Amino acid sequence: MGSTVVPNDIVLFNYPSSPFGRRIQWYLQLRAIEYALVEQPVMMPRTDLEKLGVKYRRIPILAIGRDVYLDTRLILRTLEKKFPDGKLGSDKPEQQFIEKLLDKYMVEGPVFQQTAGLVPSAFLKDPSFAKDRKGFLGRNWTPDELDEGRPESLVFVRNLFDLLETTILADGRNWVLGTERPSLADIQAIWPVDWATSMNMPSHVVSEELFPKVYAWISRFQHALKDAAASCSEPVPLNGDEAVSYMKTFKESQQATAEDVVDKHDPQEVERGTLVEMYPSDWGSEHRDAGRLVALARDEVTIMAEGALGLRIHAPRTGFKMTAVEKNAAKGGTKL
Ligand SMILES: N[C@@H](CCC(=O)N[C@@H](CS)C(=O)NCC(=O)O)C(=O)O
Structure with a gap:
């Protein structure tokens, strides 16, 4: 594909509103690991991935050379292993235990589904989005269902804020593991609450007044990301064809x-x-x-x-x- 450079051989397939995708973009940004980005549509079809022959329909997907990694839990583990200098994970088993439990709970449990329950029902009034997500969930996801489920989702998300406010952040620390800068544990814990703050939550249920430590932590994290962005380049934009040609160059190995x-x-x-x-x-x-x-x-x-x-x-x-x-x-x- 001519002279296009793919930094570190990394190609990320993502769309900006994906809360899972943010886990990876934040990680790469905090570590100043440069990469190429193939932006994906929020809905199917994803023709770039079809060209690559990847059937998995979740986002994000990360390729390193001709190796394609599915799921942010594996992507983070892989990046930690491939780029060990300056890794964000701890070396202490006790802290690794916290990192792993956070990763498991926040990704494998009901957190995504419950936080997605706060998405405005207007989204589902777009018939093409509703149809696309029906294909994903295997059932209808209706505006009425979202509205009916919202109180339960608010209860769940408020408990998540409460958990962080009253335990790990209660002693006024800046970062989850008491580190000098945000670590892997921060990325693993912060993404659902950060995502939730972008939704319309009633202030008597979740607000800065009720959960000051969580909000301050999110704001510190956003600042840390801004500082990190100032010292690393923007991702290199690629289109799907460029990504396919690039990945073909690895075929012989x-x-x-x-x-x-x-x-x-x-x-x-x-x-x-x-x-x-x-x-x-x-x-x-x-x-x-x-x-x-x-x-x-x-x-x-x-x-x-x-x-x-x-x-x-x-x-x-x-x-x-x-x-x-x-x-x-x-x-x-x-x-x-
Ligand atoms: N366990 C996966 C979850 C990924 C996921 O569910 N991503 C959402 C977007 S945030 C998705 O793929 N939604 C359906 C779609 O975009 O087609 C991970 O950690 O990467």
Whole structure:
């Protein structure tokens, strides 16, 4: 693709209003890791991803070279591993425990769904958005349902603010783990409350007066992001075709790497080279990526995706399903 430069070989597929996407953009910004951005539409179809042969329909998606990572939990883990100098995660097991629990609770639990319950019902009055999200959720999501569910969502979100206000931020610390600057734990805890403050919450339920420490923390975090932005470049904008051409340049390096290990003792007992499908187990499960299994670890599954690009797609195992679609390679399936 000529002279377009992809900093650090990183291409992020995101749309700006995605609260999950912000987790990754914030992380990259706080660490001044430069990257290329292929902005995605809020609704399907996402033709750039179709060209890449990625079926997963959630946002964001991050590619490093020809490796595509699904889900912000895995994306953050991967960036921490690939760029260890100046990582945002702690080295102390006790703090890692807090980071991991935050990541699990905020992403795997009901937090997203309940906070999304605060979205103004006007959004769903746009028939194309309502239809698109019906395709995602597998059922109708109506303005009436949103309005009816809002009190329950407010109760949930207020409890989330309360949890942060009365526990980890109660002693007046600046950052969740008492660090000098925002850390991974801040990113993992802040995104739903930051998102919620952009919605219309009645001030007698959630407000700066009721939760001053949480609001002050969000404002500090926004300042830290601004400071970080001043010392790093904007993401390099790419279009889908440029991203595809770029990723093709990695095609020759398709051999297995030292990290490609299929755990022999894995409870699912799927052999390397078996044709499998992987997909999220909550929503959008009909969008399945298929390919040959190349690696299987405790919390990561990697396939060599079907399709001309030879992409390796990685997904976490918690919150995802991986199912064999043919006999195990070792028991008569195709060897990789
Ligand atoms: N567990 C996923 C959740 C991603 C997610 O649900 N993203 C939302 C956008 S914030 C989404 O994909 N919505 C449906 C869509 O955009 O098609 C992650 O951590 O990345």
